[in-house]
Amino acid sequence: MSEPIIKTDHLVIGAGIAGLSIALKLAARGSVTIVVKNSLEESNTWYAQGGIASVLDPTDSFESHVSDTMVAGAGLCHEDIVRLVVSEGPRLVRELADFGARFDAGKDGAWHLTREGGHSHRRIIHSRDVTGRVVAEALISKVKGNQNIRILEGHTAIDLVTTDKVAPDFSQNSCLGAWFFDRALRRVIRISSSMTFLCTGGHGKLYLYTSNPDNATGDGLAIGWRAGCRVANLEFMQFHPTCLFHPKAKNFLISEAVRGEGGILKDMRGRPFMDDYHPMGSLAPRDIVARAIDTELKKTGDQHVWLDVRSLEAHRIKSSFPNIYEMCLKHGIDMTTDMIPVVPAAHYSCGGIVTDSRARTNVERLYAVGEVACTGLHGANRLASNSLLEAMVFADRAATDAAMRGDLAGLPEVDVGWTNVDQPAPDEQVVLTHSWDEIRRVMWNYVGIVRSEHRLKRALARIENIRQEVDEYWWRNRVSNEVLEVRNLAAVAWLTVRSAMSRKESRGIHFMLDWPETSSAGKDTII
Ligand SMILES: Cc1cc2nc3c(=O)[nH]c(=O)nc-3n(C[C@H](O)[C@H](O)[C@H](O)COP(=O)(O)OP(=O)(O)OC[C@H]3O[C@@H](n4cnc5c(N)ncnc54)[C@H](O)[C@@H]3O)c2cc1C
Incomplete structure (x- = not known):
């Protein structure tokens, strides 16, 4: 049985600051479809409190913001990317204010700036302690008012449709859209697109204790990796x-x-x-x-x-x-x-899908933006409030790049059906509830703030077992939101442990008891 198909120019998966910004910027260039697994109001962005780091005070400087970012990043930041992000920040903060985000003003009427850990100046623009919600509300209201943007809530991305999977003779692995699970109608749909943007946020739910909302299960990271994307630096999970x-x-x-x-x-x-x-x-x-x-x-x-x-x-x-x-x-x-x-x-993932300075991944026509991506900005540790900034800057760059590529003809027309729609309803749900719980405990106990070779080996053995069980479940049962999330969490757990095992040193937020020193040359861990 073939699944229903929607066609769109730009497919944006996720509606935090990254996805909403891209959608707004591309709406004038063609049709945009934003898809989210819950509602537009459920994202890490919505819960961000502190604010956005940017050089907005005349006594502050780009040099100082660059230097603070690089110090926090412990030798792994890509300096060209840091300079780019820091210097584009003020323009994009002003644009956000133009979109309707109201930031707090001080007594002199200028924006009030706070200071956070690791910053040598006051440079955090904020809206009381609900900055994320204020930013998200402004962007959501713009997106809702735009005729060219279609919004699909309650749809969970399952996997990307790529030429490697469905048209293996095609020259370069290219993204043709994605499959989604429609949670209300319990069916799979396919969205076919010229350009796809993974903006699915982070994966704090990998750990027993997290600041992230329930939907931060690393779906986009796992989906991108299964599609052939390179992922990097996943050992750097920041614990708030x-x-x-x-x-x-x-x-x-x-x-x-x-x-x-x-x-x-x-x-x-x-x-x-x-x-x-x-x-x-x-x-x-x-x-x-x-x-x-x-x-x-x-x-x-x-x-x-x-x-x-x-x-x-x-x-x-x-x-x-x-x-x-x-x-x-x-x-x-x-x-x-x-x-x-x-x-x-667990709070923020510094690692993610590797992207270049235009937010492109190594899969053609696929961008990754926001917390799901690894741009080189954060290195081995993110400086506070640099993440909303990074998402804004790369959303802008992705949209500009995609708009310049125009109409990309020449993609193969594919006719691919989702295979396990007709599978029986799940009979052993306990596999999922158990795996969900076990992954998060294993990660907390063995891959937490302080790590060791021994703990990581234990974690790997357990995660490999869980992956195998979840995989068996996946092929035998009908798709559901629960299986999608656990399957993705298991994949991200495995990638994280593998990343952590390959770093034979302590650096930034990766602390190993067996390797307490930082080696002289910093290198990204790429899988
Ligand atoms: C409590 C808290 C406070 C924070 N405070 C700050 C701060 O003060 N300053 C700062 O810079 N950063 C802060 N951060 C980090 C920052 O909020 C995030 O890094 C940033 O918001 C990520 O934005 P994003 O657009 O990449 O993803 P998100 O805002 O997380 O959005 C992800 C979107 O993807 C959707 N999605 C996920 N999986 C799927 C799927 N399978 N199918 C369809 N849709 C999917 C979600 O529904 C959501 O819409 C904070 C984070 C938290 C949790």
Whole structure:
């Protein structure tokens, strides 16, 4: 049975800052279809709190932003890409404001800038502590008002349609679109496109504790890899040092800006411990803070540490961090009078699908933009608030590049059906629930903040087993959202462990007990 087919010029998979920006920029050039697996409002972008790093203050400089980024990236940043991203930032921040994103202003009427860990200047433009939501709302309202953009919510991308798979005689592996699972009608559809943009975000759900929403399961990364994309630097998963520790608070992050504005980390006995680890104390780069907390927790057996902001005036806390204040209060913590219990959690993937300076992947007509991509900006560790910036810059570059390529004739017409539509409904759902849980525990325990050869070997053995079980399940059962996500998580887990095993050193956020030194030459890990 053939699946329904939609044709579009530009297929954008994912609607965070990357996907929404690309869609808006290409709508004047042809038909655009944006596809998301949940609603437009469910993305990492939506939950971003702190803001966007950019040089907007006359006393700041590109050189300084470049240097802070390179220091954080621990010798793996690609300097040409860092310079490009930093210098294009201010223009694109202004464009975002023109699209309707309202950023906070200071007393002088100019944009108010905060400072975050690792930055040597105030350069984070923000909208209170809900920057991501404000940015996403502005872009979503523009996208919804555009006649050339069709929006499909509730559709999960399954795999890309590539010539290697469906027309192997074609000269160069090219993307022809993708298959999607329509969650409401429980059927597979195919979207055929001239250009495809993977903008599916990150994969925090690979770990037991994460700041990411439930849909961050690394789908785009796994999909790209299965289609033949090169992936790089997956060992560099950034753990955010301060997620709220509370049994009922799922994935809630206490923004870096809270430390930027004076929050101090303390152990359970109330002792500020960060000065033992770094001259910048609580404002040290986040990998150092996360590792310090991990060390303190392992040393003491405590379950969390405290973040103390009580020295700030109550009205300032409430006006600067209204969202965090409300969420803490909901869980019985008044941050103006109580310390906040916090733990580290998986937050941001510095690695991803390898792209060039135009956001192209090694598969023709396929771009990867945003957290799913590895552009060379972050190296071995991302500087805070550089990710929304990176997504904006590469969305702009991808759209410009795709628009210049015009109408690319000459793609083969293919007639390919989805094969397992008629499979029976799943009979052993437990395989999926078990694998989902096991992957996340294995990754947390063996591939977490501190790693060792021994732990990684254990992780690899377990993940290979899970992959095999999920694969068997995949071929025997009808497609479902659950199997898609677990299949992708298992693939990303495997890639991450393989990446981590091949790095015989400690660098940036990859810390190996057996290889504590950083080698003199930095090299990307490419699979
Ligand atoms: C709590 C939190 C706070 C953060 N704060 C900041 C900050 O202050 N500053 C900063 O720079 N960065 C921050 N980050 C990181 C930043 O938000 C992300 O890196 C960025 O938003 C990623 O944007 P994106 O467009 O690449 O992906 P996302 O915004 O994650 O969007 C991904 C999209 O892909 C869709 N999708 C995924 N899989 C599929 C599939 N199989 N089929 C169809 N659609 C799919 C999703 O539904 C979603 O629409 C934060 C992240 C979190 C989680």
